[in-house]
Amino acid sequence: xxxxxxxxxxxxxxxxxxxxxxxxxxxxxxxxxxxxxxxxxxxxxxxxxxxxxxxxxxxxxxxxxxxxxxxxxxxxxxxxxxxxxxxxxxxxxxxxxxxxxxxxxxxxxxxxxxxxxxxxxxxxxxxxxxxxxxxxxxxxxxxxxxxxxxxxxxxxxxxxxxxxxxxxxxxxxxxxxxxxxxxxxxxxxxxxxxxxxxxxxxxxxxxxxxxxxxxxxxxxxxxxxxxxxxxxxxxxxxxxx
Amino acid sequence: xxxxxxxxxxxxxxxxxxxxxxxxxxxxxxxxxxxxxxxxxxxxxxxxxxxxxxxxxxxxxxxxxxxxxxxxxxxxxxxxxxxxxxxxxxxxxxxxxxxxxxxxxxxxxxxxxxxxxxxxxxxxxxxxxxxxxxxxxxxxxxxxxxxxxxxxxxxxxxxxxxxxxxxxxxxxxxxxxxxxxxxxxxxxxxxxxxxxxxxxxxxxxxxxxxxxxxxxxxxxxxxxxxxxxxxxxxxxxxxxxxxxxxxxxxxxxxxxxxxxxxxxxxxxxxxxxxxxxxxxxxxxxxxxxx
Amino acid sequence: xxxxxxxxxxxxxxxxxxxxxxxxxxxxxxxxxxxxxxxxxxxxxxxxxxxxxxxxxxxxxxxxxxxxxxxxxxxxxxxxxxxxxxxxxxxxxxxxxxxxxxxxxxxxxxxxxxxxxxxxxxxxxxxxxxxxxxxxxxxxxxxxxxxxxxxxxxxxxxxxxxxxxxxxxxxxxxxxxxxxxxxxxxxxxxxxxxxxxxxxxxxxxxxxxxxxxxxxxxxxxxxxxxxxxxxxxxxxxxxxxxxxxxxxxxxxxxxxxxxxxxxxxxxxxxxxxxxxxxxxxxxxxxxxxxxxxxxxxxxxxxxxxxxxxxxxxxxxxxxxxxxxxxxxxxxxxxxxxxxxxxxxxxxx
Numbered sequence: 001x002x003x004x005x006x007x008x009x010x011x012x013x014x015x016x017x018x019x020x021x022x023x024x025x026x027x028x029x030x031x032x033x034x035x036x037x038x039x040x041x042x043x044x045x046x047x048x049x050x051x052x053x054x055x056x057x058x059x060x061x062x063x064x065x066x067x068x069x070x071x072x073x074x075x076x077x078x079x080x081x082x083x084x085x086x087x088x089x090x091x092x093x094x095x096x097x098x099x100x101x102x103x104x105x106x107x108x109x110x111x112x113x114x115x116x117x118x119x120x121x122x123x124x125x126x127x128x129x130x131x132x133x134x135x136x137x138x139x140x141x142x143x144x145x146x147x148x149x150x151x152x153x154x155x156x157x158x159x160x161x162x163x164x165x166x167x168x169x170x171x172x173x174x175x176x177x178x179x180x181x182x183x184x185x186x187x188x189x190x191x192x193x194x195x196x197x198x199x200x201x202x203x204x205x206x207x208x209x210x211x212x213x214x215x216x217x218x219x220x221x222x223x224x225x226x227x228x229x230x231x232x233x234x235x236x237x238x239x240x241x
Numbered sequence: 242x243x244x245x246x247x248x249x250x251x252x253x254x255x256x257x258x259x260x261x262x263x264x265x266x267x268x269x270x271x272x273x274x275x276x277x278x279x280x281x282x283x284x285x286x287x288x289x290x291x292x293x294x295x296x297x298x299x300x301x302x303x304x305x306x307x308x309x310x311x312x313x314x315x316x317x318x319x320x321x322x323x324x325x326x327x328x329x330x331x332x333x334x335x336x337x338x339x340x341x342x343x344x345x346x347x348x349x350x351x352x353x354x355x356x357x358x359x360x361x362x363x364x365x366x367x368x369x370x371x372x373x374x375x376x377x378x379x380x381x382x383x384x385x386x387x388x389x390x391x392x393x394x395x396x397x398x399x400x401x402x403x404x405x406x407x408x409x410x411x412x413x414x415x416x417x418x419x420x421x422x423x424x425x426x427x428x429x430x431x432x433x434x435x436x437x438x439x440x441x442x443x444x445x446x447x448x449x450x451x452x453x454x455x456x457x458x459x460x461x462x463x464x465x466x467x468x469x470x471x472x473x474x475x476x477x478x479x480x481x482x483x484x485x486x487x488x489x490x491x492x493x494x495x496x497x498x499x500x501x502x503x504x505x506x507x508x509x510x511x512x513x514x515x516x517x518x519x520x521x522x523x524x525x526x527x528x529x530x531x
Numbered sequence: 532x533x534x535x536x537x538x539x540x541x542x543x544x545x546x547x548x549x550x551x552x553x554x555x556x557x558x559x560x561x562x563x564x565x566x567x568x569x570x571x572x573x574x575x576x577x578x579x580x581x582x583x584x585x586x587x588x589x590x591x592x593x594x595x596x597x598x599x600x601x602x603x604x605x606x607x608x609x610x611x612x613x614x615x616x617x618x619x620x621x622x623x624x625x626x627x628x629x630x631x632x633x634x635x636x637x638x639x640x641x642x643x644x645x646x647x648x649x650x651x652x653x654x655x656x657x658x659x660x661x662x663x664x665x666x667x668x669x670x671x672x673x674x675x676x677x678x679x680x681x682x683x684x685x686x687x688x689x690x691x692x693x694x695x696x697x698x699x700x701x702x703x704x705x706x707x708x709x710x711x712x713x714x715x716x717x718x719x720x721x722x723x724x725x726x727x728x729x730x731x732x733x734x735x736x737x738x739x740x741x742x743x744x745x746x747x748x749x750x751x752x753x754x755x756x757x758x759x760x761x762x763x764x765x766x767x768x769x770x771x772x773x774x775x776x777x778x779x780x781x782x783x784x785x786x787x788x789x790x791x792x793x794x795x796x797x798x799x800x801x802x803x804x805x806x807x808x809x810x811x812x813x814x815x816x817x818x819x820x821x822x823x824x825x826x827x828x829x830x831x832x833x834x835x836x837x838x839x840x841x842x843x844x845x846x847x848x849x850x851x852x853x854x855x856x857x858x859x860x861x862x863x864x865x866x867x868x869x870x871x872x873x874x875x876x877x878x879x
Contacts, residue, residue, distance in 0.1 A: 051743060077745035085743070091736035093801070102733040105726050106745040114729075154745055278651055326852070333859050336595045339654070340796050341855045343597075343789050348848035351841030458841075462785045466662055469655045477651065505670060511663035518642050518656070 004029040004190045005081075005158055010049055010059030012042075019045040020056070021214045027158070027207075032184055032191045034201045037211035038234060043194045044086055046211070047160050051083045052076035063158065078106070082156030084147035086163050086194070090135035096146060097122065097131040103153035121153045125179060141172045148176075152183070159183075161193040165200045177203050202226075210234070245377040250495040252380055256388035258491020260450050262484035263391040264464065265471035266398060267442030273478035274415040274435040277327065280342035283464030284349035285440050289315055289447020290456040291357060297364045297451075304364055304451045305390055311444035312394070319440025323433040346461065353458040363455035383452045394445045395484060398438070402480070411435055415478075463507075470510050474517045476524025485525060489513070546872030557709065561702045573705050573773070575814045576712040577766060582794035582806035583715045584762035589792075590801030591723060592755035593735030595654040598661030600787035602632040602760040605664065606767025607777055608674060611682055614696075614772075621697045621772055629764040635660070636760030640753045658788065665783035675777070682775040697772035704773050711769065712807065715762055720803055722758070731755055735801075763791075797854055799861025808863045813847075820846050 005027040012020040020042045027033045035043050049056045055070035062068065068079050077083075082103075091099050100118035101111070108114035122128045125145040130138065135146060144164045151159055161180075165173045177200050183189055195201045201208065201222070208225045210218040212234040218225055225231055264286055271279045279285075292314060293307040326345070330338050368382040402408040414421040414431050422428050454460075467490065472478075475486025490510050497509035517525065542550060560572055581603060588594045609628035613619040639660055643653035668674050675681070688698040694707070722728050730751045733741040742748050771777060781787075798809025820843050828835040858865055867873045 053739075053743075073739075073742040074745045074747050077743060083743050085740065089737045089740040091733050091740065093736055094732050098729065098732070102729045102741065102746070103744040105729055111724065111726060111729065114726075150744060272651075278655070326856070329856055330859070333855075335651070335654075336589055336792075336800065337796070337855055337859050339595065339597065340792065341852060343792075344848040344851035344855065346848075347786075347789070347844050348852070351843075351845035351848065354841030355845065466658065466785075470659060473652070473655055473659075502670070505666065508663055508666040508670075511659055511666070514659055515642065518652075522645070522652075 002029050003027060004031075004064055005050070005192065006060075006062040006065075007046070007050065008060050008062070010046065010056045010061065012045055012049055012054070012056050018214050020049070022059070023211065023214070023216050024059075025209050025216070025219075027190055027192050030184065030188055030190055031207060032180070032193070032205050033207045033209065034205035035192065035194045035209050035211065036196070036198075036201060040213075041211040042214040043211055044162060045214075047083065047162055047194060050076075051081060051160060077154055077156075080155075080157040081160060082151035082154045082158070083160040084144075084151050084162050084164055086166075088140075088143040088147050090138065090143060090146055090150075092134070092136035094135060095132050096127060096135055096138070099135050099146060100149050100153045103150045104155075107155040118149075118153055121149045124152070124183065125149045126175075141168050144168065144176070148179075152189075156189070158190045158192065161191060161195075163194055163196060165195060165197045168197075170199070173197055173200050176200070180204060246499060247496070248378055250499050251492055252378060253384055254492035254495025255488055256380070256384040256491070257453065257495070258488035259388045259391040259395075259484070260446055260453070260487075261467060261471060261491050262487020263395050263442055263449070264446035265468045265475065265483040265487050266395060266480060267439040267446065268468045269472050269475070269478055269480055269483040270398075270442065271436055271439035272472070273480070274411055275323070275327075275331075275432050277331075277338050277342070278469075279436075279439065280339055280465060281346040281349060282443065282468050283461035283466070284346045284353075285315055285318070286443040286447040286450075286464050287353065287456060287458065287461040288318070288349065289444035290451045290460075291353060291447075292444070293448035293451045294362060294364060294456055303366055304448050305386060307448045308390055308394070308445050311448040312441040313444075315444025315447075316437040316441035318437075318444075320433045320437035322440070323436035324429075327436065328429060328432065346465070350458045350461050353461075357458065359457060359459065361455040361457040364451055366452065387449045387452050390449045391446065394442065394449075398442065399480060401438075407431075407434065411438075466507075467510070470514045473524055474514055476526040479524065479526040482524055482526030489525075543871050543873055545870055546867070549870070549872065561705065566701060569701050569705055571814060571818055573701070573708055575810050576705075576708040577769065577773075578790065578794055578814060579807040579810040580708065580712045580715050580766045580769075581763055581791045582798075582810055583712070583719055584759045584766065585791045586795040586800060586802075586806045587719060587722070587762065588755055588759040590795065590805070591719075591728060591735065592731035592752060593738075594752060594755060596657040596759070596788075597654050597792070598657030598659070598785075598788050599763055599791040600783050600785070601657065601661035601664055602636060602763035603767040603770060603787070603791075604661075604668075604777075604779075604782040605632045605635055606764030607771035607782060608668065608680065608767075609764075610768040611680055611771040611777055612674060615680075615682060620695045621768055622695045625765060625768045628768050629761045632760045632764030632767070633757045635664075636756040637753060640756040644749050644752050658785065661783050661785070661788060665779045668779040668783070677779065680777040682772065684775050697769075704769075708769055708773075711765060716803065716807065718762075723803065727751065727754060793851060795861075797851070797862055799863040802861065802863050805861050805863040808866070809861065812862065816850070817843060817847060 003026040007023065007025040010020055010023045023046060035046065037043055048054060050061050052071050052073040052075065060067060060069045063079055063081060066079065068076055091102065097115065097118055100121050101114045104114040104117040104121065105111065108117055119128065122131055125148055127142065127145050127149055130142055138146060148161065148164055165176055168176065180191060181204065184191060205222060208220065208222055209216060210225060210231050217230045217234060218228045268279055268282050271277060289311040292311045293304040296302040296307045296310065297304060330341050366383065371382045373380045373385065402412060410426050411431050411434065414426060414428055418428060471486035471490050472483055474489060475482030493509055493513055494506040497506040557572065561569065564572065581599060585596060585599050588596050606628040609631050610621050610624040613624040613627060614621055639656050643656045669677050690700060692699040692703045730741065730746050733746060734748055734751060738748050794810035794813055795806040796809065797813055798805030798807065824842060827833045
């Protein structure tokens with residue numbers, strides 16, 4: 001299958017500290033891929049480079065063969081990448097529906113059309129009952145769902161999900177896994193997720209990339225990854241899985 | 242314009258600039274630590290001026306002798322203000338903090354107006370018209386003494402932040418509030434201390450500047466603006482930047498006053514401000530964002 | 532009619548009735564109020580117009596301006612100068628006046644937002660520019676400098692109704708500013724529910740998240756500054772032809788800028804009706820304090836000779852401090868909740 005996202009030899013340093021070192025990563029069209037690794041491995045940094053928060057020092061990011069390296073976040077969004085934030089960033093004084101409408105406005109001619117599209121996204125994430133609530137009053141699981149709904153409403157081809165299952169109870173995690181899989185199957189979306197919840201990673205992803213100290217140490221289908229000694233060592237050696 | 246006119250203007254601007262710098266230091270300390278822009282800045286400074294005026298009228302005290310007293314009094318004022326009022330709005334958005342301090346500023350000006358009236362009043366010290374002369378460079382005693390006093394107070398402040406435990410603790414708060422709390426620092430008390438110290442700078446600067454200029458309540462907003470310009474030029478939150486910015490503004494105002502009309506000098510400082518923002522938006526000594 | 536219904540949609544019956552009655556009272560004001568009440572009411576609507584302009588920037592888009600007098604003043608001086616110099620009637624002169632105010636707003640916005648250094652810089656820049664322009668006009672003899680810039684008014688002017696040249700009776704000015712203030716309300720309502728409004732609120736709440744959702748943050752911030760400055764410019768044109776005298780010391784005074792913010796903050800930043808509501812409380816309150824002081828002097832409770840220059844502002848400042856400390860979201864949301872003026876769970 002053709003790759004939708006191609007990250008090639010990306011490096012990024014902060015004040016001399018290497019956060020990413022020569023990382024390459026491909027995500028297949030309509031695939032679900034995961035990015036795992038211990039805390040501080042550079043996962044969120046890689047997301048930020050892809051999403052345009054800061055440009056890489058070296059390397060390139062291509063979406064469907066178009067070079068999007070170093071573009072600004074809003075431009076990256078327009079090129080078809082939606083993202084969530086690890087720490088939820090809802091527009092707290094707006095309602096849930098308004099939050100998602102902001103995102104849906106990108107692909108809609110009128111505000112009314114955007115609201116309709118936003119409602120559809122809310123339904124998909126089972127948030128429709130919360131539509132008129134202020135985002136500031138949501139519970140953590142609902143905030144996570146709102147993050148996903150918002151990213152989804154921008155009409156992306158690729159969805160970057162940063163720990164949307166952290167802090168969720170197992171039953172909620174299962175619900176989110178089911179929702180994401182359904183999304184992919186129904187809309188043909190490609191998903192790249194950062195996740196610590198192994199249960200979700202194993203259930204969802206077809207391909208896993210493992211980062212450690214800013215470097216890619218392993219890559220492959222879940223069955224291979226769990227048996228890779230390098231991965232085991234980095235997890236068991238550094239911290240609890 | 243000949244060489245000596247210019248040299249005299251630069252020298253006098255430099256000396257006044259040091260006092261401006263001390264005042265801006267007060268703004269920078271508070272913003273750097275508490276992250277609040279003190280819109281009552283000029284008002285607190287003018288309170289210091291009036292205090293020194295009263296001391297001069299009652300006891301015939303030289304404004305320079307009032308400096309420690311004015312600093313102490315404003316320290317208490319700032320400490321209580323932060324503890325009782327400002328700390329309550331720390332969780333509110335920026336504009337509410339602005340409004341609170343702006344309202345306090347209006348109250349201070351109004352109260353001063355009620356007590357002292359709107360007319361300009363000054364002090365006349367014995368050495369008001371005496372001066373040093375180095376060739377054709379002439380330096381008035383008051384300006385000289387004011388600058389020396391400002392440098393002493395500023396050095397004490399910088400030394401406090403560098404060497405004392407409390408000063409270090411305050412710097413820790415500025416770097417990372419949460420971290421400071423985690424290691425057991427009493428952040429609320431340190432914030433109140435910081436506001437007190439910032440206000441003390443202003444009290445001192447006010448008493449010092451009374452040696453040079455007459456005081457009236459409506460002077461306050463002008464000093465607030467001046468300090469804003471200085472800290473933006475020097476870099477918000479940079480202590481040394483505030484001093485450098487103060488000198489820069491003092492000198493440029495003095496040059497503007499002889500090149501154009503004296504009343505055009507503020508326009509000149511704003512020109513400088515815009516220039517700095519275009520070329521180096523984080524200020525001369527500020528750190529770049531992120 | 533549908534648009535009108537849509538406009539009042541969030542109002543509950545109590546709000547509709549109360550608001551309607553209040554509106555009627557104001558509409559008939561020239562018939563029941565004296566010239567003093569008319570002057571106060573004209574001031575209220577004038578401040579409500581500026582307040583709404585300021586609220587659009589801060590309440591909708593999260594941009595704090597503390598130099599709003601700048602935009603008002605530029606509008607005032609431009610229209611007044613063009614009228615005096617080349618006889619351009621203000622109804623046309625409002626265009627270059629607004630244009631200049633918008634340009635100034637865009638310049639400040641560009642300087643302040645370009646590097647995304649944070650809100651404080653933009654706020655300080657607005658006040659710095661206001662002061663800069665004041666000093667410039669202080670020295671512009673062609674604008675009257677500190678001596679002031681005056682527009683000629685003839686006795687006949689005071690009895691005419693000439694909307695083209697903005698010459699006429701107090702009633703004309705009253706209805707004009709009322710129409711402008713209510714027009715601003717309609718505009719704000721419209722903008723808030725448009726694409727702009729959604730983007731502004733998103734930027735206000737979290738600019739980085741808005742950026743990630745494809746919102747061109749810089750561009751929409753600039754729109755907010757431009758529209759707000761333009762509205763303030765319109766208010767300035769009104770001011771020039773209502774007062775017929777402009778002094779840089781008065782027009783660009785920091786107190787004018789603070790005044791512009793007070794009504795909105797007392798009423799409730801970010802709410803639609805807050806700025807108007809707040810102004811309707813604050814301005815009359817100020818007048819009442821002044822009157823009360825005069826009365827006390829009249830009754831010899833206070834020695835009539837005492838100068839109480841600062842007392843009014845002292846009390847005013849104190850009230851603002853109390854509101855910030857105890858009702859930081861403003862009085863309008865609170866009153867709405869108490870009197871059920873607005874439908875709860877209003878999905879807007």
